[in-house]
Amino acid sequence: MSSDILMLGSPGYLGNITGEMRSFIGRLIFANLSYDSAEGTNFTGVIQTGFVYTMGLPHEMLESFGGIYI
Secondary structure: OOOOOOOOOOOOEOOEOOHHHHHHHHHHHHOOEOOOOOOOEOOOOOOOOOOOOOOOOOHHHHHHOOOOOO
């Protein structure tokens, strides 16, 4: 809870993350759920997030799908 960053990575298969990563994220989020509060969470902080996708596409094709090439 006191970390500055949590970086996760997963290969993309058929446009989605692996089942193992989906299970891990579900368990990570579940620890902060609350059925008693109106907000539905016990977490009061802000988490900066970013996503990195690797697909092996030429950057011109990625841009045609709305992605950015860095």
